Amino acid sequence: MYALGLAARWLHLASSVLLVGAAAMIVMAGRSDRATAQRWERRVLASAWIWALAALASGVVIVGTQTALFEGRAAAAFEPRAIGQMLLETQAGRVWLVRAGILTILAVFLSLHVSVERRADWRAARGEVAMLAVAALLPLAASGHAAAVEPDTARAIASDGLHVLAAGIWVGGLVPLARLLRAAATEEGADARPYAVLAARRFSRTALAMIVLLAATGAGLAIFHVGSVAGLVGTSYGRLLLGKLALLALALAIAALNRSVLLARLGGDGPTVGRPAMRRLSGFVLVEAALALAILVIVAAMNVTPPARHEPPVWPFTFRLSFAALEGRAEEATRALIGSQIGIVGLVALIAGLAMRAWRLPLAAVALASLGAGAGLALPPLAIDAYPTTYLRPSVPYQAGAIVAGAALYQANCAGCHGPRGAGDGPEGRGLPRAPADLRAPHTAQHTAGDLFWWISHGIPGSGMPGFASRLGEEQCWELINYLRALSAGYAARNMGPTVERDRRWLVAPDFTFAVGPTPPRALKDFRGRTVLVVLYALPGSRARMSQLAGREGTLAMLGVEVIAVPIDADPDAIRRLGPDPRVLFPVVTQGAETIVAAYRLFAVAPHVELLVDRQGYVRAITRGSGDAADLDALVARVQQLNAEKIAAEAAPEEHVH
Amino acid sequence: MRAWKAVLLIDLALIVGVGWGYAFWGLREGRLERELSEARAAAASGIERRWVVEGVVRAIFPELGVIVLTHGDIPGYMPAMTMGFRVASPKIQEAVSVGDAVRFTLQGVLPNVAVTTIEKIK
Numbered sequence: 166m167y168a169l170g171l172a173a174r175w176l177h178l179a180s181s182v183l184l185v186g187a188a189a190m191i192v193m194a195g196r197s198d199r200a201t202a203q204r205w206e207r208r209v210l211a212s213a214w215i216w217a218l219a220a221l222a223s224g225v226v227i228v229g230t231q232t233a234l235f236e237g238r239a240a241a242a243f244e245p246r247a248i249g250q251m252l253l254e255t256q257a258g259r260v261w262l263v264r265a266g267i268l269t270i271l272a273v274f275l276s277l278h279v280s281v282e283r284r285a286d287w288r289a290a291r292g293e294v295a296m297l298a299v300a301a302l303l304p305l306a307a308s309g310h311a312a313a314v315e316p317d318t319a320r321a322i323a324s325d326g327l328h329v330l331a332a333g334i335w336v337g338g339l340v341p342l343a344r345l346l347r348a349a350a351t352e353e354g355a356d357a358r359p360y361a362v363l364a365a366r367r368f369s370r371t372a373l374a375m376i377v378l379l380a381a382t383g384a385g386l387a388i389f390h391v392g393s394v395a396g397l398v399g400t401s402y403g404r405l406l407l408g409k410l411a412l413l414a415l416a417l418a419i420a421a422l423n424r425s426v427l428l429a430r431l432g433g434d435g436p437t438v439g440r441p442a443m444r445r446l447s448g449f450v451l452v453e454a455a456l457a458l459a460i461l462v463i464v465a466a467m468n469v470t471p472p473a474r475h476e477p478p479v480w481p482f483t484f485r486l487s488f489a490a491l492e493g494r495a496e497e498a499t500r501a502l503i504g505s506q507i508g509i510v511g512l513v514a515l516i517a518g519l520a521m522r523a524w525r526l527p528l529a530a531v532a533l534a535s536l537g538a539g540a541g542l543a544l545p546p547l548a549i550d551a552y553p554t555t556y557l558r559p560s561v562p563y564q565a566g567a568i569v570a571g572a573a574l575y576q577a578n579c580a581g582c583h584g585p586r587g588a589g590d591g592p593e594g595r596g597l598p599r600a601p602a603d604l605r606a607p608h609t610a611q612h613t614a615g616d617l618f619w620w621i622s623h624g625i626p627g628s629g630m631p632g633f634a635s636r637l638g639e640e641q642c643w644e645l646i647n648y649l650r651a652l653s654a655g656y657a658a659r660n661m662g663p664t665v666e667r668d669r670r671w672l673v674a675p676d677f678t679f680a681v682g683p684t685p686p687r688a689l690k691d692f693r694g695r696t697v698l699v700v701l702y703a704l705p706g707s708r709a710r711m712s713q714l715a716g717r718e719g720t721l722a723m724l725g726v727e728v729i730a731v732p733i734d735a736d737p738d739a740i741r742r743l744g745p746d747p748r749v750l751f752p753v754v755t756q757g758a759e760t761i762v763a764a765y766r767l768f769a770v771a772p773h774v775e776l777l778v779d780r781q782g783y784v785r786a787i788t789r790g791s792g793d794a795a796d797l798d799a800l801v802a803r804v805q806q807l808n809a810e811k812i813a814a815e816a817a818p819e820e821h822v823h
Numbered sequence: 824m825r826a827w828k829a830v831l832l833i834d835l836a837l838i839v840g841v842g843w844g845y846a847f848w849g850l851r852e853g854r855l856e857r858e859l860s861e862a863r864a865a866a867a868s869g870i871e872r873r874w875v876v877e878g879v880v881r882a883i884f885p886e887l888g889v890i891v892l893t894h895g896d897i898p899g900y901m902p903a904m905t906m907g908f909r910v911a912s913p914k915i916q917e918a919v920s921v922g923d924a925v926r927f928t929l930q931g932v933l934p935n936v937a938v939t940t941i942e943k944i945k
Contacts, residue, residue: 266840270833279826286826293830682879682924683944684895684903740879741922748882750891750905755879 166230166239167469173226174465179458180219181302184271185330186337187213188295193338193371194345194364196287201357205348209341213294214275220301221268228252228261260308264301271297302333310472314389321389328382331375336461339454342368346447350440361443362431369424376417390472395556399478402470409463416456423449478556480615485551486544489611497546504543511535549611552619559614561643563650565677565764571648572763574641578633587652597629604649605656617646651675655767663788665803668810670783674699674776675764679729679757682740686757689729690782696726696804697778701762703733704742707773707792712747717797724804725780727751733772735759775800779807873930874900877944880923881905883916890916890938897929900936909937919943 187209197203229242232251241247252258274293281287306312306325314321342365348354349361387397387406397403427449430442491498511532518528561567576585581593587604594601621642624632633642658672674697680686689697698721702711714721714728721728728751732739735758743749754761765776771789777800779785786803788795878894884907893905908929910916919925919941927941 267837270837274829274833277824277829279824279829281826283825289830290826293833297833681893683877683926684879684893687903738922740881741920743922745882745921748891750881752893752905 166233170227170230170234170469171462171465173223173230174468175462177220177223177227178461178465180216180223181298181305182329182333182461183337183340184213184216184220185295185298185302185333186335186339187216187341188291188298189334189371190338190341190364190368191291192295193367194360196284197357197360199356199360201348201354202345202360205341205345205357208344210275210294212341213298214272217268217272217275217301221265221272224261224265224268228258231257256312257308260304264304267297267301271301299330299333302329305329309468310390311386313472317389321386324382324385324389327378328386331378331382332457335372335375335379336454336457338368338372339450339457343447343450343454346443346450350443350447358443365428365431365446369428372420373424376420390474392474393478393556395478395480396473396476398482399480399556400473400476402467402473402476403478405463405467405470406473409460409467412456412460412463416453416460419449419453419456423453477558479553480551480555481553482551484548485555486547487549487611488547490547490549492611494546501543501546504539504541506539507535508539508543511537511539550616552616552623554615554619554622555613557615557618559618559643559646561640561647563647563673563675565675565760567644567647568651568675568764568767569648569760570641571644571646571651574637574645575648578636579645582629587649587656594629599628601630605653607653607657614643614646614650617649618642621645647675651764651767655769658768658784658787661784661787663786663799663803665777665785665806667806670779670781670785672768672784674778674782674784676782677757677761677764679731679752679754679761681752682755687752689778692727692729692778693782694780696724696780696807698726698728698800699761699765699776699778700728700730701733701765701769701774701776702730702792703772709794710773710790710792711743711749713794713797715747715749715751718751720801721804724801725808726804729754731758731761731765733758733762735762777803777807779810780812869932871930871932872899872936873928874898875926875928877924877926880919880921880925882907882921883919885913885916888913888916890919890941892925892927892938894927900929900933911937911939915939915941 191206191209194202194206197206228248228251232244232248233239233242235241235251235255236247252262271294274297279286279290281290303326306322306329309325311321311325312318345357345361345364349357391397391400391403391406397406423446427442427446430439431446491501511534514528514532514535518525518532521528575583575587580591582589582591582597582601583594583604584590584601589601589603591601620630621637622632622634624630637645654672661672674689676688676690678686678688689699698714700707700711700714711730714730718728730749730751730753732742732754736742737755739755739758740749740753743753765774768776768784769787769789771791773790773792775788775790776784777786777788785807874897876894876897878892880890881893882891884890888910889907890910891905891907895903911930915938923943924945925941926944928939929936930939931937
């Protein structure tokens with residue numbers, strides 16, 4: 166089934182692309198009254214008719230396999246009802262209906278023998294074929310992966326459309342061009358030689374533009390669908406893309422040879438053009454076309470493979486490069502800097518070599534040498550150990566609930582060695598080959614969540630750190646990692662005080678859910694875009710401060726501040742305990758307080774704690790106190806300072822993994 | 824047949840096809856949307872409505888005849904929030920105190936609604 170689907174997709178892509186290329190090539194070459202040229206044109210049109218039928222037939226097979234896939238049983242491919250549903254109710258089905266309609270019109274038009282004696286008729290007829298072929302190809306973009314891109318759907322579809330169009334004009338044009346050159350290279354084809362040379366030159370110019378367009382749209386699509394180096398080397402989609410690029414490089418090398426060497430040999434016009442040169446060019450053009458059609462096999466496979474963005478990447482190398490490796494290592498940093506400078510010299514030499522023909526060879530040698538030396542010097546200091554899971558994204562979000570679950574797992578499994586507070590001072594850790602790591606240390610920031618996942622699952626060989634894959638499930642591992650993340654963030658947060666440091670966002674506020682009485686639960690994340698003051702309070706000590714906040718709630722609301730009060734003792738009767746005076750109207754958590762307190766105590770421990778969370782979800786200031794009334798104007802000033810900051814368009818905190 | 828005539832015919836057919844497609848799908852979409860908004864407007868105007876909602880009593884202002892409640896979603900009126908409501912009679916407020924989890928009835932013609940019953944839940 167898979168093989169059939171793949172073969173049908175390839176045939177469909179290839180014939181749609183060849184159809185566009187054939188039509189475009191005829192338009193590019195123009196009208197001729199030479200017998201050989203006219204014979205060539207008729208043959209190309211005849212093959213275009215075959216491509217149209219092949220596209221229709223393979224499209225029907227695709228619809229069948231798609232339906233079977235959709236319904237989950239092979240027999241559905243032959244049931245009219247299931248097929249009808251697939252055609253009318255899915256986007257891919259509707260797109261196919263439109264394309265099938267256009268292909269049918271095109272096939273009928275190609276089979277009509279219309280007269281093209283006059284120039285206007287020729288233009289109308291050939292232009293119409295090209296237009297219909299393009300119209301049949303373009304909607305393909307709206308039924309592939311591009312249609313599923315969020316949120317830039319329209320841009321992704323437009324890029325994809327331009328990409329297939331450019332591919333069609335370049336790849337599809339090669340086959341008719343080769344035929345024309347071959348026909349003109351024969352003894353009796355001499356009359357069409359000037360026409361063939363002209364056509365080859367025009368095609369070469371257009372194809373160059375199309376390749377540039379392919380590269381630009383291809384790069385955009387790669388960002389949409391792959392997005393990261395890990396996705397490129399670590400997923401099947403990414404590896405298919407790499408294979409595609411390798412074949413493309415080969416095809417482009419041949420294209421460059423054709424353009425700069427073989428095409429130039431056709432120089433001099435008219436019947437004097439050498440037949441052997443023309444035949445050779447025709448052969449190489451066919452090779453280029455064969456490579457391009459092979460690329461379409463990979464493209465067909467990519468169409469049925471989920472894009473890298475939606476797959477967990479498996480990192481294939483034992484190291485990765487990161488600037489984080491240089492932190493606190495001045496010598497290595499200098500080495501990396503010098504290496505990068507040498508590399509830049511190499512780049513300049515490379516560009517100069519491309520620009521100056523006469524000096525090309527020596528400049529290329531200099532460029533190669535300094536690029537190599539620069540890389541050899543700069544890259545090793547950047548290397549950090551990496552594992553297959555290094556770029557895995559946590560499947561459990563950074564939430565108070567997960568942190569608390571992770572804390573329990575930690576006490577049960579890890580505290581013996583790493584110590585009850587993560588300081589690496591547990592009793593079982595003595596006498597191990599290496600001392601258990603201090604898990605509060607900031608250097609964990611060098612490591613991705615995926616690194617920690619690997620260590621916890623598989624242990625660290627030769628150190629005494631055991632692997633837990635047999636005892637802990639995947640979800641439990643991620644909970645532990647969330648706990649470790651909060652633990653080391655909290656350790657760093659011990660220096661965070663009540664003043665706001667301008668534009669320094671580093672302490673992510675773990676998300677939490679809470680409810681006030683029987684009302685539906687809400688999450689901290691729902692308040693994104695407003696400033697939130699999370700108040701961890703305890704009665705009776707905090708009563709004075711709570712009255713103060715309640716009294717100025719209007720002022721705070723006007724500044725865009727939401728107050729969420731969390732009773733440290735997690736009393737479900739907290740609102741009644743606060744009583745009617747003062748009138749506290751901001752949310753007082755009656756469900757979920759225990760979890761919030763347990764998680765946020767990693768950041769600050771005091772009888773009364775206030776955390777100021779900015780509009781992007783980062784904790785920016787922490788006030789630890791006893792709950793006495795304090796200067797409210799200071800709080801107002803801090804909020805105004807936060808409001809004056811520009812919100813950077815960076816990733817939301819929960820996507821920021823360390 | 825002269826080629827340009829054939830081309831003209833095909834293009835005309837295409838235009839008619841696209842136009843028909845637009846007329847069919849686009850107009851249908853537009854009509855559905857209009858009907859929906861009309862239905863919404865009709866539902867919202869002039870008719871007495873009634874909701875039963877759960878919440879927590881946050882403050883009582885006996886002199887104003889107002890009770891402040893943190894409440895869940897009130898479909899078609901307002902999302903979950905803390906809000907003061909008029910009470911239909913002073914007796915209603917006397918039955919509850921701050922911190923009580925309650926189920927209350929909100930009744931009236933928008934925007935003139937009031938709390939008509941309230942009872943503690945637990």
